[in-house]
Amino acid sequence: MSLISTALKISEALTPLSTLTYLSSKITDVPLGKVTQFLIKEFIKTYKIDVNDYENTDISSYKTFNEFFIRKVRSDLRPIDEKAIAVSPVDGTVGQADKIIAGRLIQAKGIDYSLSALLGGKPDDSAPFEDGDFACIYLSPANYHRIHMPIDGKLVKTVHVPGKHFPVGHKNISYMPDLYTKNERLVCFFDTAIGSFALVMVGAALVGSINTVWDGTVVRRKNIEEKSFIDKDIRYKKGDEIGHFKYGSTVICLWGKDQGNLAPEFVPGNPILFGKAMIN
Numbered sequence: 001m002s003l004i005s006t007a008l009k010i011s012e013a014l015t016p017l018s019t020l021t022y023l024s025s026k027i028t029d030v031p032l033g034k035v036t037q038f039l040i041k042e043f044i045k046t047y048k049i050d051v052n053d054y055e056n057t058d059i060s061s062y063k064t065f066n067e068f069f070i071r072k073v074r075s076d077l078r079p080i081d082e083k084a085i086a087v088s089p090v091d092g093t094v095g096q097a098d099k100i101i102a103g104r105l106i107q108a109k110g111i112d113y114s115l116s117a118l119l120g121g122k123p124d125d126s127a128p129f130e131d132g133d134f135a136c137i138y139l140s141p142a143n144y145h146r147i148h149m150p151i152d153g154k155l156v157k158t159v160h161v162p163g164k165h166f167p168v169g170h171k172n173i174s175y176m177p178d179l180y181t182k183n184e185r186l187v188c189f190f191d192t193a194i195g196s197f198a199l200v201m202v203g204a205a206l207v208g209s210i211n212t213v214w215d216g217t218v219v220r221r222k223n224i225e226e227k228s229f230i231d232k233d234i235r236y237k238k239g240d241e242i243g244h245f246k247y248g249s250t251v252i253c254l255w256g257k258d259q260g261n262l263a264p265e266f267v268p269g270n271p272i273l274f275g276k277a278m279i280n
Helices: 001-014 017-027 034-047 065-069 115-119 121-131 170-175
Strands: 093-100 104-108 111-114 135-141 146-148 153-161 183-193 196-202 210-212 225-228 241-245 249-255 278-280
Touching: 034 065, 065 104, 093 104, 104 115, 111 115, 111 146, 115 183, 115 196, 121 196, 146 170, 146 210, 183 210
Parallel strands: none
Antiparallel strands: 093 135, 104 111, 135 249, 146 241, 153 183, 153 225, 183 196, 196 249, 210 241
16 A cells, blocks of 8 residues: 555544534634635635626625625626537536446546445446446636536436545545545436436535535435435426535536537546536
C-alpha cells in the first residue's frame, strides 16, 4: 500500500467530516448580518465570481451565505441545446465519461467502482445500465450549484444511500478507491424516451445538504431509504430545475446501452456548462 493510500485511510478514520458538514450546514443557513456579508464578499473575491452572471446581483439582499451560494444563473447565459438527446445538468468539470464495463465505472486512472453499489445495491436497479454509458461532473465551490433535468422524463423513484462526506476533488478521486460509493448520495431514477435514466447527486465534505424540488432537503439517516413516485406522475422537461447542492459536490448521469453517444466535449478535465450537449 502506498504512503498516500495509507495516509488517506488514516484520514478517513480520524477526520470528523460528517460532523463538520452538519455544522457547516447549520452555520451557513443562519442570518449573521455583517458576518454573512463579509463571508459572501470574501467568497466572491476568492473564487473570482462575476455576480452579473446571476439573476440577483444585489449582494446585500442575501440574508444567509447559503442563499448566495445557491444563487440562480441568468437563463440567457445557459441556453438549452434542443438538438441534443440530453444536456449537462450542471456547471462543472468533467471528471470521467465513458462506457460502463462489466458493472464498473471509471473513477480515475487505475481506479474504478461498482455500478450496483453506486445505485444502492439492488440488481433490478443497476440492470438497465449494464454496458451503458455514464458522465461524472464535479462542481467546485465556484460553480453554479443548481441541478437541472438533462432530458424530458418522469420520476420513478429515489434511493437515498447514507454515507461519508469525503472531499470529491481531483486528489481524492485519484487516490481513494470507491469514493463515490462511500459518500452519501441520492439516486434519482427517471423514465425517458431513451429508457431508464439515472441521476446521482453525491454529497461531499461541507456539502450542507442535498435538495430536490419534489421532496425538499434530504434528511440524513443510518439506513438506505427508497421512495416510489411511479403513481404521482411527476414529470420534468429538459432544463427544468430539479435540485441543488449547498457547497461543492458531484453529479453522475447514467443511461442504457446504445441509447446515445457522449458529446465530444465530455472528456476528463473539460469545463462544461449546464444546457450544453451531453448525449447526441
